[in-house]
Amino acid sequence: MARIDENGDRFGALIGAQFRARDREHRGDCPESETVAAYHERSLAGDERDGVERHLAGCAACREELAAIARASRDSAAVGAKPESGMRRWWTSAPVGFAIAGAIAIVVAIGLGRDYYNQESREQRQQLAMLSANRTTITAGQELHAMKRASVAKKAAESSNVAVPPSPPSQPAQASLASRAVTPEQMQATGAASSAIPGSGPATAPAIPGAAVGAATGSTLAQNQPSTFARLWRHTTVISPDGSVRWEFGSGGIIQRFGPGGMTAIRVPGVTADLLAGSAPSSAVCWIVGQGGVVLRTIDGFDWEKVNSPTSSDLIAVTASGPDAAVATARDSRRYATSDGGQTWQPQ
């Protein structure tokens, strides 16, 4: 017997029998498939892994499952893409049409699929995607890529045999793109620490990437209201000139400060408007403006106060030169200046 005990493993047999006697019958407390999968991939943190092993030791079904997963991973590695590879030339495998259990027919838009995914580089696909997902947001840092993008878009538009895909049961509204946090480099590129305003796309976009690309080449800056989440998602960063303090703010009037003293997050009492732009002339002074003409100011970097507003329309940019002086720009392009800390404003 090629087992660990050569002398007839009666004791081992007893252990085995005891395990089977202990095995649970019902599977109510078995870990989720995803947890088992993550365990198999060795990506569980220590205590969760211990918990899974404790369960496994008492659950023959899960052990069997895990052994099956191991077999499946090994055998399917030969036929499939590595997870997340996404860039494989899969179209060579003729993926035309697939019926789902007689219920849902997925008709494949061949031309669309090919042209859309037939991109060699991740970068190209990403750029194309940026254009296709919606009308693009133009921020200060993005102009550099404009030409490159335009050429990609042109190529894509040319090659799109726009096939009409079946309308899936629920097409999600294409929300506007999230704007990335403005990086310090971008901040510096824009001169004073005034932040760029990301535009937002329309709430609906064509489901066909090719068509979206075409629309996007117009580069119109849409003014539609983004969906609730896109507003939450978006945040703007302002960094003090010496780089020591960073404020992040966005929807709902929440302002986070990162810097000496750690991270603090506050909401200015009574302010729930979306905060759209800021400017920090020093590490203690920062001005933030936003929806409905809201103007906020801090002169110690931590405590914020709401100051008088020159307008009730959205303020989309601000440039401050000190605790008292700032110039704010409204969505209608009007500009207002203050030199008394926001008590009074003069149209420019």
Place this chain on the structure above:
Amino acid sequence: MAARETSEEFIARHCAALADVYERGMARAYRVAPETMAAALYRGACSLPENASETVEHYLASVHAGDLALACALIAGDAAAWDEFVARYRPILYASARAIAGDELRARELADSLWAELYGIRGQTGARRPLLTYFHGRSSLATWLHAVLARRHIDALRAERRHSPLESVTADPAINSDPPNPEQPRYIELIGRALNDALDTLKPRDRLRLAYYYSDGLTLKEIGALMEEREWTVSRRLKRTREAIRRRVELRLRAAGLGTEEIRQCYDYAMEGWSSELKPATGAAAGGDATKDGRFVQSIRK
């Protein structure tokens, strides 16, 4: 995650990380809206075990972003995403099902039955809950699919086993030819409890290794692969654990007043009492590797 965090709080707190996952997953390429992706990540964060060291931050940093983005697009019913998914994962799914189920017919059935559920069949209420909503990117999509298939297959097997009439295991009267010892039931109970307690004291990992070996009949090599240990390490640790159990069991039996001869009797009775269980277990050895079969029978006969 912070207990009972609302999705808005979650989003506000993890804004930057969420944006990063969104970018990393190239979700835009799948026409997935940021809020859709964030909702999936929120579900994922909610599914993390409470009081575990796996933090939301770690989850967001290590999530399989591309796979999750694809899943979001699939859940939304995006045709091009389904196109890509079918093309990329159909071969994987069938190979997986073959590896899990063993025979071709069963594998087809297993894999085919999954598609509709991944998508989600509209129930009478009109709401569909695609199976894919249970995928949060904590593993790769491929491994998750393996796990889902494996669970279905094993549950089906277990249901079959339950419904098929048990092999009648009538005790062979020849075995019990000795005059019955009135102490037999007590001995069996004693050793059973001692063994049970000894197993309880083991570290989960040691217990798991033992279960793979003695209950499931896996080879040292198979266990090594599952537990990421070398074969000889598995062997050494099994021996050590087993000896520890034996010592503990005997200590317990001696504490109960049994001598060497009575302990031997305990083992004998236990073997007789459990021999009915040993028989089906050999047949159920995972994978059906013929060379492994029959060793319990063999060891009993010795």
